[in-house]
Amino acid sequence: MSSATLPPQFEVVDRPLDTQMTISMGPQHPSTHGVLRLELVLDGEMVVKATPDIGYLHTGMEKLFEYKKYQQGIVITDRMDYLNPLGNNLAYVMAGEKLLGLEIPERAQTIRVLMCELQRIASHLVWLGTHALDIGAMTVFFYCFREREKILNMIEAASGGRLTPSYFRIGGLMMDLPAGFENRCKQFLNDFLRAVDEFHKLLSGNKIFQRRTQGIGLISAESAIDWGLSGPCLRGSGVNLDIRRANPYSGYENYDFEVPTEPDGDVWARYMVRMREMKESHKIAVQALGRLKPGPVKADAPKVVLPDREAMKSHMDALIHHFLIVAEGFDVPAGEVYLPIESSKGELGVYMKSDGGPKPSRVHFRGPSFVNLSALPVMSEGEMVADIVAIIGSLDIVLGEIDR
Amino acid sequence: MQPLVTALQNEHPEWFSEVIEAFGETTFVVPRDQLVDACSFLKTSPEAHFDFLADICGADRGVEEEPRFEVNYHLFSTTKYHRIRLKVLLNEEDAHVPSVTGVWRTANWHERETFDLFGVIFDGHPDLRRILLPDDWQGHALRKDFPLRGYEPYSLK
Numbered sequence: 001m002s003s004a005t006l007p008p009q010f011e012v013v014d015r016p017l018d019t020q021m022t023i024s025m026g027p028q029h030p031s032t033h034g035v036l037r038l039e040l041v042l043d044g045e046m047v048v049k050a051t052p053d054i055g056y057l058h059t060g061m062e063k064l065f066e067y068k069k070y071q072q073g074i075v076i077t078d079r080m081d082y083l084n085p086l087g088n089n090l091a092y093v094m095a096g097e098k099l100l101g102l103e104i105p106e107r108a109q110t111i112r113v114l115m116c117e118l119q120r121i122a123s124h125l126v127w128l129g130t131h132a133l134d135i136g137a138m139t140v141f142f143y144c145f146r147e148r149e150k151i152l153n154m155i156e157a158a159s160g161g162r163l164t165p166s167y168f169r170i171g172g173l174m175m176d177l178p179a180g181f182e183n184r185c186k187q188f189l190n191d192f193l194r195a196v197d198e199f200h201k202l203l204s205g206n207k208i209f210q211r212r213t214q215g216i217g218l219i220s221a222e223s224a225i226d227w228g229l230s231g232p233c234l235r236g237s238g239v240n241l242d243i244r245r246a247n248p249y250s251g252y253e254n255y256d257f258e259v260p261t262e263p264d265g266d267v268w269a270r271y272m273v274r275m276r277e278m279k280e281s282h283k284i285a286v287q288a289l290g291r292l293k294p295g296p297v298k299a300d301a302p303k304v305v306l307p308d309r310e311a312m313k314s315h316m317d318a319l320i321h322h323f324l325i326v327a328e329g330f331d332v333p334a335g336e337v338y339l340p341i342e343s344s345k346g347e348l349g350v351y352m353k354s355d356g357g358p359k360p361s362r363v364h365f366r367g368p369s370f371v372n373l374s375a376l377p378v379m380s381e382g383e384m385v386a387d388i389v390a391i392i393g394s395l396d397i398v399l400g401e402i403d404r
Numbered sequence: 405m406q407p408l409v410t411a412l413q414n415e416h417p418e419w420f421s422e423v424i425e426a427f428g429e430t431t432f433v434v435p436r437d438q439l440v441d442a443c444s445f446l447k448t449s450p451e452a453h454f455d456f457l458a459d460i461c462g463a464d465r466g467v468e469e470e471p472r473f474e475v476n477y478h479l480f481s482t483t484k485y486h487r488i489r490l491k492v493l494l495n496e497e498d499a500h501v502p503s504v505t506g507v508w509r510t511a512n513w514h515e516r517e518t519f520d521l522f523g524v525i526f527d528g529h530p531d532l533r534r535i536l537l538p539d540d541w542q543g544h545a546l547r548k549d550f551p552l553r554g555y556e557p558y559s560l561k
Contacts, residue, residue, distance in 0.1 A: 055535060062521070064552070098427055227510050228508065247485060335427055336427075338459070340487075347458060349478065361463070362463040364461040370513065375510075404536070
């Protein structure tokens, strides 16, 4: 490949030095949502070159997976994309289930879909609140966090954790939903559409917000695919792609929902996609709630799935299995899988490689934030420095997942 | 998927000689010198149309193993929705592989990450620097012989 095909940000900027200035934005800048550092070359207020610098939050999670048993790895995934932990749990446990060839009972699948869609709404609410806050609309933030609080309370009721639920296990769920959960969920879903209208009223009609987002941070559909964008960022460029449709998992093929796309490819388009996506997630959650039927939530695999507490107290073999799983783990057949799911930010892929034995030989997370951020220079070069804040907000990145 | 695999094998036996079918996924082991040609072909061919590079990740097969390293390319088609994995095997002394940044731009950061964590050199990469670990870090953290724990705090030199 000749150097002529290289993307523009690798070309040396050839301008007189006296008109340009290099500044470092971050890693403590509040609008970089964590510890992202950008090296910006400015010409006046225009961004000539933007270079993201990441790694400030690197904690060696992929190394740690290799030293932990499969079931211990689940809690590590919570800490990657900490706004969408149930999505991370799901990708990880489904990769393990694919290697083991487990059949997951229907109730567990439905609960997974329900919880993941609630989590997606919660993740989008944080994005919306902080994105609006970055641009200067403070009120939205409080309304978003009010709604998010209700979801976190539900997740806490089900799993015991608000931000680190680890609710999904290889072979099913940690435990069934608590009593009264369905009513609580129903109540939340009844009120939620009104809340979305409220967000629209606060923000979508706001002239300042429109001027700050429309026509800013453009990326075309071909360019978006070339840069590997996924999720709302890709759909904001008019590409109709959703892993829930393209490679369905957990029974998503049986749900009726639309994949919202917007053709413009700017910050506003990505905003509208996420706003519409919240309503679609609501639609899926309502359907999932209606489909909940009593049944088992764990696969019939006693050597992999922990037994119920009651069974353990009354059955000898359940006690033995419990002891063996906790003390020694379970062996996973040798092989490798790549399992993609649609997280709130895009394609979250888990590559899992096993050599046999109770610990994986390699676990790799394809974080959607990581890839979406790599396209930031394309969107931001030629924009004003104040628009960088809007563009970063529209990408919806989480540094925990980028740096891992 | 099966007709495509057979067609690819018949058309270009030199690229797609070894096929592994497991867990419902297709893996082609591609010789290193043919990688860029094979990728360009897979991206542009209308039947395959793998226009989306989902992921690149390295793996260390073990200190004793020969070839020791592998680099996995996960391809996806945004129109046909099928997936495929390309695998390149590398010896430890000669851990070089041609860069595919000219085929998919998204390969840039994935290749930097693989270089950072495994020390695999991507020839022709426009900006091959460390990405997650500091620039002056010694060693490559995801190699099997790199220790999990250190005994001294890291400090920038």
